[in-house]
Amino acid sequence: MSAHGNGSAGHQVGSPKLFLTVWIVLALVTAIEVYFGYVQLQPALMLTLLVVLSVFKAGLIVAYYMHLRYERFSVTLLLIPSTIFCIMMMVLFFFHDSQRILLLGTQNGLK
């Protein structure tokens, strides 16, 4: 067992061809997003589509450019589920409360 472990020393991190392929996919998805902007969809639908595509792009960047695919799986388990959990909690509580404020405001306006 070496002192350096399996961490940074000499792990395979993909080929230039793979990185170029990822780059082209990222650029193509960006082009699709700009096309959505050009044709102008209804705002809520558009925002949903854009966020889904952006999450896909973020996944590619994290997996290949940030090498998470080549780390131990335990690193992914440490980082990704906790991040998703925190964002989900934000969505649940934030939107619920902001909706409540909006409804209260409407009721006051009706009085």
Place this chain on the structure above:
Amino acid sequence: MHETTKEAPLGGLWSGGVAPLGTSSKKLGMWLFIVSDTLTFSAILLAYSYLRLANPDWPRPFAFYPAIIKSTGMTLVLLASSLTMVFAVAAAHRNDRKTAAKWLWATALGGAIFVVLHMTEWIEMFHEGYTPWSSPEGVPLFGATFFGITGLHMLHVTLGVLYLAFIAVGFGRGKFTADDVEVSGLYWHFVDLVWMFVFPMIYLMSIHLR
């Protein structure tokens, strides 16, 4: 190497020390910073999304040409700088210090071009009457979210350019290890990743209606 009764050998999955989870502690530290920064950006982008959808009169100041074409160009510059960063990390792992430093400088240059383009865009918007506290349409929240979110991102890019320049100089002179280059790469890719959300959510959601 130095096995004591209290410490487990280094490199084990749960042994901690300099390589927790088989990752260098610097790299894991950067990852944990990135997670916390992700939550910062998530919070402001969620708040923005709510305001954007709750307000039917949200300003749409960006014409498809030139504003959106320009910001698409900025996106491609940042995306290209991520690719040069990947090559810098690969060269650093081959211990090719000269090539790695060259790619690092190319990455920093991409970041600098991005900041310059972004600043010219900000100045144009100031001239059109958009400030962080007002807009010609009378929706000050547009300015607050636009300048707040893009400003926080631009701060990250600016600090990233300085960070990369520091690593490029040091690594070129034989100072840092390949791991340090990889850690700076993690930060840079994260800055790129955040823009992948800011560009569609802010710009493409505010395109001028024909």
